[in-house]
Amino acid sequence: MSDRYALLVPSPRHAVAHDGTFTLDAGTLLHAEPGLAHLVRRLLHPLNLPLADGSAPQGALSVRLEDGGAAEGYRLRVTGDGVEITAAGPDGVRHAVQTLKQLLGADAWRAAAAGTRWEVPCGEIEDAPATAWRGGMIDVSRHFRTKNTVLRYIDLLAMHRMNRLHLHLTDDQGWRIESRRHPVINRRSTHRPDTLVGHRRHSNDYDGTPHGGYYTLDDLAEISAYAAERGITVVPEIDLPGHASALLAAFPELGTGSREVLGGWGIGSGVLKPVPAAVKLVCELVDEVLDVIDTPYFHLGGDECPTEDWPLDPEVAAHMAALGVTEARAMHGWFLRQIGEHLAGRGKRMIVWDEGFQSGGALADTVVMCWRGDAIARQAAAAGLEVVRAPVYPTYFDYDQSDLPAEPLSIGGAITLEDSASFEVRPASWSEEERGRVLGGQFQVWAEYIPDERALDYMTFPRACAIADAVWTGRPAGHADLIRRLREAHLARLEAAGCEYRPLDGPHPWQQGGTGRRARELNDPRRSVASWHAWRDEVPEVEVAVSTVQRGS
Structure with missing residues (x-):
């Protein structure tokens, strides 16, 4: 399962897999400010993640913004205790969630996934685009x-x-x-x-x-x-x-x-x-x-x-x-x-x-x-x-x-x-x-x-x-x-x-x-x-x- 970190498209700048998995399902709490929470829930549409109150609890999907990073860059960390996403802005969060979906497996891309329960391999990714214009x-x-x-x-x-x-x-x-x-x-x-x-x-x-x-x-x-x-x-x-x-x-x-x-x-x-x-x-x-x-x-x-x-x-x-x-x-x-x-x-x-x-x-x-x-x-x-x-x-x-x-x-x-x-x-x-x-x-x-x-x-x-x-x-x-x-x-x-x-x-x-x-x-x-x-x-x-x-x- 850890091979998923080597199978991302496009390739991230830095990715390393660790032992273990984290279970992501409909009961996983989402800790993020309201605007980011809406963004994450929409991209992870098979799951309607409940929002966490207060500080980020253990076992949550935590999303936060940090100053100083690349405009579209992000950091994604998966451990047995949860998923952490940090980025300089919403675009980085979007890219991180798209990468997370690839780690979940193909069914994450279906409009509705049976069971909506995924075992996410542990690991870390630090990533940012090399060019500002990436289009079709x-x-x-x-x-x-x-x-x-x-x-x-x-x-x-x-x-x-x-x-x-x-x-x-x-x-x-x-x-x-x-x-x-x-x-x-x-x-x-x-x-x-x-x-x-x-x-x-x-x-x-x-x-x-x-x-x-x-x-x-x-x-x-x-x-x-x-x-x-x-x-x-x-x-x-x-x-x-x-x-x-x-x-x-x-x-x-x-x-x-x-x-x-x-x-x-x-x-x-x-x-x-x-x-x-x-x-x-x-x-x-x-x-x-x-x-x-x-x-x-x-x-x-x-x-x-x-x-x-x-x-x-x-x-x-x-x-x-x-x-x-x-x-x-x-x-x-x-x-x-x-x-x-x-x-x-x-x-x-x-x-x-x-x-x-x-x-x-x-x-x-x-x-x-x-x-x-x-x-x-x-x-x-x-x-x-x-x-x-x-x-x-x-x-x-x-x-x-x-x-x-x-x-x-x-x-x-x-x-x-x-x-x-x-x-x-x-x-x-x-x-x-x-x-x-x-x-x-x-x-x-x-x-x-x-x-x-x-x-x-x-x-x-x-x-x-x-x-x-x-x-x-x-x-x-x-x-x-x-x-x-x-x-x-x-x-x-x-x-x-x-x-x-x-x-x-x-x-x-x-x-x-x-x-x-x-x-x-x-x-x-x-x-x-x-x-x-x-x-x-x-x-x-x-x-x-x-x-x-x-x-x-």
């Missing part, structure tokens, strides 16, 4: 996820001591946010008539089935509050000025290119114009979200934005002339900075994908989310900006998980569990100053080929366990050690929590692609592990362009 991104635009799915993923992130949920809420294929100020968006931008079947490079077949949905502002407020109770900050993303086709279905006069909600994938031609009227609209939509989501961050996207049509549009051309700008690309940076200044006025920090930095769209406190490899991430860090590392390889979970023909359809491949276990959030090859600008990292689950919740589980776990380990410890998870922890303990925890993860040896029969719509396409030469790795190593470094428009103009 879920694309709810390409395929909509219900509110309940989002809430469940908040619990799964908290289980792994993650603290950021990045929601990709808008794209060409659907706008997933209610607007009370502009209800035309709810009518025109939140659904599409059908969806592409198969892979975008090989199919023009659409399924003929409408797809859509959106979160009401009340839903988003609920999601934000639910996440906050679990120590997770929601990072909303409105991805503009590119990927705007769905928004332009409601406001066609404000864009160029496609002006309908798209059912296919790739980089759409629908782009919001970089003009004051479009900036005003976006700021109003941003304000609606920030009125209900309590977050210090707002992600403006800024990726994959075709700009070649902008100079051909009379309104954009006139605005460029007024600003003295000759390059369309510079207007990309102008657009992002305008909204960034609005966010700053509300006390929020702008986040952009690395193209936003490349086009000069970053403000002094902008966080750059780097997905196109190390070169641009190092350039952003060298420019004094804080960076969240989210490189395609190995943090994108919309890619194949192996070379097995049975894998379901995905965007490409393969990014294996071993690849994700190699993720180094602060690479040793970077300078000390560059590493110091890395806030942390996150995984990404883009949803073009992930149609439902069961497929989402399959594509996300257990690869997410590897990223969670890396961003908590500050070092790669290590494939062999991670496999051991997964096989001997953690997969059972995921199963008890209701997560339909991918088995280590390959998909269950019902998770396979088969020969129908979800069949993996095997003829793409870039889809094997070896060829994908070779292509990845040949990706050229990205050069950063200097904007010709000054900040704030």
